[in-house]
Amino acid sequence: MKKRSMVMSLLLAASLSVPSIANAAPDQERGQETFRVYVESTGVSAKSTKQSLKKQYEPRWELSENGFSTEMNEKQFNALQKNKNIKVTKVQEVELETDVRASEYETMAGEYPTQQTPWGIKAIYNNPNQTTTSGGSGVNIAVLDTGVFTSHYDLVNTVEQCKDFTQATPLVNGACNDANGHGTHVAGSALADGGSDKAGIYGVAPDADLWAYKVLGDNGSGYSDDIAAAIRHAADQASATRTKTVINMSLGSAGQDSLITNAVNYAYSKGVLVVAAAGNSGPNQGSIGYPGALTNAIAVAALENRQQNGTYRVADFSSRGYAQTDGDYAIQQGDVEISAPGASIYSTWPGGGYNTISGTSMASPHVAGLAAKVWAANPSYSHTQLRSVLQNRAANNDILGGFGAGYGDDYASGFGFAKVN
Ligand SMILES: [Ca+2]
Ligand SMILES: [Ca+2]
Numbered sequence: 396m397k398k399r400s401m402v403m404s405l406l407l408a409a410s411l412s413v414p415s416i417a418n419a420a421p422d423q424e425r426g427q428e429t430f431r432v433y434v435e436s437t438g439v440s441a442k443s444t445k446q447s448l449k450k451q452y453e454p455r456w457e458l459s460e461n462g463f464s465t466e467m468n469e470k471q472f473n474a475l476q477k478n479k480n481i482k483v484t485k486v487q488e489v490e491l492e493t494d495v496r497a498s499e500y501e502t503m504a505g506e507y508p509t510q511q512t513p514w515g516i517k518a519i520y521n522n523p524n525q526t527t528t529s530g531g532s533g534v535n536i537a538v539l540d541t542g543v544f545t546s547h548y549d550l551v552n553t554v555e556q557c558k559d560f561t562q563a564t565p566l567v568n569g570a571c572n573d574a575n576g577h578g579t580h581v582a583g584s585a586l587a588d589g590g591s592d593k594a595g596i597y598g599v600a601p602d603a604d605l606w607a608y609k610v611l612g613d614n615g616s617g618y619s620d621d622i623a624a625a626i627r628h629a630a631d632q633a634s635a636t637r638t639k640t641v642i643n644m645s646l647g648s649a650g651q652d653s654l655i656t657n658a659v660n661y662a663y664s665k666g667v668l669v670v671a672a673a674g675n676s677g678p679n680q681g682s683i684g685y686p687g688a689l690t691n692a693i694a695v696a697a698l699e700n701r702q703q704n705g706t707y708r709v710a711d712f713s714s715r716g717y718a719q720t721d722g723d724y725a726i727q728q729g730d731v732e733i734s735a736p737g738a739s740i741y742s743t744w745p746g747g748g749y750n751t752i753s754g755t756s757m758a759s760p761h762v763a764g765l766a767a768k769v770w771a772a773n774p775s776y777s778h779t780q781l782r783s784v785l786q787n788r789a790a791n792n793d794i795l796g797g798f799g800a801g802y803g804d805d806y807a808s809g810f811g812f813a814k815v816n
């Protein structure tokens with residue numbers, strides 16, 4: 396395999412540096428271990444209660460008027476629970492929607508990709524001979540994930556923001572290191588641009604701008620308050636810069652989280668389009684995860700590169716919605732909305748190489764990229780108009796293959812496979 400240039404060895408070396416673990420918890424005594432909580436004061440004196448709580452516990456994120464997240468130990472948590480004017484809850488952990496260990500094929504750093512337009516790109520462009528991609532100019536894609544290897548040849552020119560929401564000091568600007576691989580892979584499917592030499596890999600919308608927001612740790616797990624803060628930050632940045640923004644969340648959990656729900660609703664109210672993985676807990680009914688299951692997030696199911704009943708097939712692992720809503724072409728909580736390629740997806744990887752992995756995590760950025768591409772071409776659209784267009788394109792490409800899939804809107808594939816053409 397041809398080498399891409401000497402620069403790659405530097406990139407590889409950079410990727411091997413061990414990320415520092417910031418501010419490891421100092422509490423070693425039994426019962427003194429701290430954990431993440433959200434504290435909300437209630438009642439007529441909620442404001443002053445909050446002020447005094449903030450003096451005791453250093454706030455991490457203030458995600459509501461009378462609340463904030465912080466760290467405390469079991470003893471402190473139990474004490475606050477007894478106070479009727481304080482609502483204190485443990486912050487939920489959220490995970491990425493892929494098993495990255497299930498990598499099938501890897502191209503080492505420094506080598507050119509074996510495919511410049513992987514099957515998912517050809518499929519969503521509806522052209523088996525597609526050799527490059529285009530579009531997305533002026534639209535931001537905020538990838539809330541494990542970070543991004545922003546030095547990758549095929550991503551470096553797309554990076555506009557790189558921020559870390561997971562460190563002990565919240566919101567580190569200019570840092571978004573990905574030691575996991577998941578976020579780098581997701582970003583590549585959405586907007587890899589082939590690199591300056593145009594010999595690299597292509598995502599759906601290579602002219603879009605990448606906002607790489609690290610919200611999950613290197614083990615692929617993160618806290619819902621960090622994710623909620625990143626969602627709100629993306630929405631505020633979209634407003635401040637007066638630009639169109641698509642949020643991609645290839646992450647989730649079985650249960651609904653109020654911090655993330657409120658943040659998604661906030662972003663949606665600010666005109667941001669929110670796209671999320673449906674989850675990898677299929678194929679049974681009701682296996683869909685959050686935040687995809689929220690009405691204000693587009694839940695994306697994963698397709699395999701395999702035909703059944705004359706269409707692509709929904710992967711068994713792809714989480715399902717509820718059969719009772721089949722055929723209604725309406726979106727309510729718990730519905731799968733759109734399908735996209737998500738099995739055996741080849742994309743960018745930390746260090747500068749490429750890797751093939753599977754999950755609804757891989758399907759979601761195909762839709763985020765398509766959204767950016769359609770929005771850039773139709774800048775007068777509101778985010779709700781854009782969502783309708785994506786739904787219509789999906790309905791025009793009905794999916795019939797896979798457990799639970801059938802004619803029209805179904806709980807496995809949603810409205811269908813939304814394509815470029
Ligand atoms: Ca949804
Ligand atoms: Ca339905």
Ligand SMILES: [Ca+2]
Binds near residue numbers: 794795800801809
């Ligand atoms: Ca169908």
